[in-house]
Amino acid sequence: RTVPPVVFHLIPWFGSAAAYGGDPVEFFKSCREKYGNVFTFILLGKRVTVALGPQGNDFVFGGKHTVIAAEDVYQHLTTPVFGKDVVYDVPNEVLMEQKKFVKVSLTVEKFREYVGMIEEEMTEFMKGDPAFLIWQMKDINEWGTFDAYKTLAEMTILTAARTLLGREVRESLDKGFADLYSDLDHGMTPLHWMFSDLPLPSYRKRDAAHQKISGFYQSILQKRKRQESEYEDDVMGSLMKQQYRDGRALQDHEIAHILIALLMAGQHTSSSSTSWALLHLADRPDVADALYQEQVEHFGTPDGGLRDMTYEEMRKLPILDAVIRETLRMHTPIHSIMRQVRSDITVPPTLGAPSEDNVYVVPKGHIVLASPALSQMDPKIWKDADKWDPSRWYDADGFAAQAHRQYDEDGKVDFIFSKGTGSPYLPFGAGRHRCIGEQFATLQIGVIISTFVRKIEMRLDQPFPKPDYASMMVIPLRPCQILYRRRKF
Numbered sequence: 444r445t446v447p448p449v450v451f452h453l454i455p456w457f458g459s460a461a462a463y464g465g466d467p468v469e470f471f472k473s474c475r476e477k478y479g480n481v482f483t484f485i486l487l488g489k490r491v492t493v494a495l496g497p498q499g500n501d502f503v504f505g506g507k508h509t510v511i512a513a514e515d516v517y518q519h520l521t522t523p524v525f526g527k528d529v530v531y532d533v534p535n536e537v538l539m540e541q542k543k544f545v546k547v548s549l550t551v552e553k554f555r556e557y558v559g560m561i562e563e564e565m566t567e568f569m570k571g572d573p574a575f576l577i578w579q580m581k582d583i584n585e586w587g588t589f590d591a592y593k594t595l596a597e598m599t600i601l602t603a604a605r606t607l608l609g610r611e612v613r614e615s616l617d618k619g620f621a622d623l624y625s626d627l628d629h630g631m632t633p634l635h636w637m638f639s640d641l642p643l644p645s646y647r648k649r650d651a652a653h654q655k656i657s658g659f660y661q662s663i664l665q666k667r668k669r670q671e672s673e674y675e676d677d678v679m680g681s682l683m684k685q686q687y688r689d690g691r692a693l694q695d696h697e698i699a700h701i702l703i704a705l706l707m708a709g710q711h712t713s714s715s716s717t718s719w720a721l722l723h724l725a726d727r728p729d730v731a732d733a734l735y736q737e738q739v740e741h742f743g744t745p746d747g748g749l750r751d752m753t754y755e756e757m758r759k760l761p762i763l764d765a766v767i768r769e770t771l772r773m774h775t776p777i778h779s780i781m782r783q784v785r786s787d788i789t790v791p792p793t794l795g796a797p798s799e800d801n802v803y804v805v806p807k808g809h810i811v812l813a814s815p816a817l818s819q820m821d822p823k824i825w826k827d828a829d830k831w832d833p834s835r836w837y838d839a840d841g842f843a844a845q846a847h848r849q850y851d852e853d854g855k856v857d858f859i860f861s862k863g864t865g866s867p868y869l870p871f872g873a874g875r876h877r878c879i880g881e882q883f884a885t886l887q888i889g890v891i892i893s894t895f896v897r898k899i900e901m902r903l904d905q906p907f908p909k910p911d912y913a914s915m916m917v918i919p920l921r922p923c924q925i926l927y928r929r930r931k932f
């Protein structure tokens with residue numbers, strides 16, 4: 444029984460904070476070369492044991508909740524932002540119930556309506572945004588530019604608010620409200636993860652923004668209960684009708700806090716994914732053309748136009764599906780998935796061991812960390828791993844490409860992007876903390892990409908942006924300008 448090797452560092456408490464914070468993916472790769480798939484690094488006094496590869500994913504995502512717990516690592520970061528009594532502020536069994544409440548409220552009927560809502564929000568946004576002036580001038584064949592991340596961040600919040608949070612919230616999304624969201628957002632950084640409370644403006648603003656947003660949602664709930672407001676059958680409405688297993692209805696503050704958590708969980712994950720996808724499409728006009736042709740094939744009208752997309756049809760577009768999968772493979776927004784170790788845990792020897800007759804044990808008090816970003820870019824698993832190539836995900840029949848099929852004993856195809864905890868492809872996680880927003884996110888990303896491809900042609904006239912790891916998510920480093928012109932039918 445040996446503890447995993449500790450990454451060499453010069454300053455005791457600080458440890459490898461600079462290398463990890465600067466570029467976690469490169470840091471993990473270089474540590475893997477020196478120490479193998481399991482190693483521990485020091486991060487500002489914390490001991491973090493990294494478990495890499497598909498087996499590392501399995502170790503962390505498939506670990507027993509009584510032994511490794513997410514809430515112990517995230518609670519002090521998320522509770523001030525989301526609020527009390529939800530997500531990591533409650534025992535895991537309660538989180539499981541809360542996830543189920545949200546899941547049942549995201550129905551296929553709602554998704555059908557969301558397609559048109561998202562498209563409408565985007566068109567309205569483009570009509571009002573100075574960056575899209577050239578798109579608005581129908582007869583002008585000139586190139587304009589827009590900032591990929593800034594545009595997609597704004598579109599994501601508008602479309603998520605309209606769909607998930609309902610009309611009352613969307614209609615109040617003026618500048619003041621956007622600023623409040625931004626204050627909440629700035630309360631979710633690595634600094635806030637390290638120190639839950641500091642006498643700094645960002646902490647004060649975070650707390651004030653939480654109070655105001657939570658109060659606003661609760662006032663809408665009150666109005667709905669007094670039947671003073673007409674409302675659609677949205678997520679808030681659905682949560683109002685649900686009950687915990689013990690028969691207790693959700694309290695207003697719980698509903699408000701779940702809604703804040705949803706918006707936060709979906710905002711940067713979706714906006715970074717759509718930004719990266721558009722940047723790649725601008726860099727590869729051949730793929731953008733193939734996507735456009737796919738739209739024409741499925742939605743083309745006799746007069747040369749395109750009719751509205753439907754949810755059912757969108758799910759059957761192999762090139763769009765492949766563009767989303769490939770973007771999430773290369774630019775998975777969350778690079779580190781962490782859990783706190785509650786009692787000593789033995790590392791399976793196939794993941795890593797000091798010798799044939801010895802095992803590694805991760806002691807209680809460590810954090811364990813999985814990074815599917817690495818297995819998703821591992822050249823031993825993926826052909827041309829660092830090349831963005833959506834065609835790896837489909838063949839002429841619209842199925843996943845040969846290179847990424849595995850065969851079980853009966854010779855049946857077993858796709859390696861299956862949902863098990865030991866898959867190398869896990870952009871939405873796995874196990875009990877798996878994402879419940881996957882279908883919504885895929886729909887939102889799909890409509891956003893398709894709507895852009897329908898409206899504009901894109902090019903990149905700058906080097907492809909590098910990843911920016913300064914926030915908790917992997918977003919494109921500025922500048923990330925896209926050149927565009929109005930598409931001619």
Ligand code: HEM
Binds near residue numbers: 542776780879881883
């Ligand atoms: C959990 C990724 C969009 C809500 C997760 C996890 C990942 C993830 C990796 C697992 C975290 C862990 O194991 O600690 C993504 C990506 C998205 C996305 C890549 C978009 C491209 C969304 C959206 C929503 C959402 C739109 C809400 C509508 C959640 C929730 C959890 C979760 C509630 C559960 C957290 C837990 O059980 O601990 N997501 N997500 N996500 N996500 Fe997402």
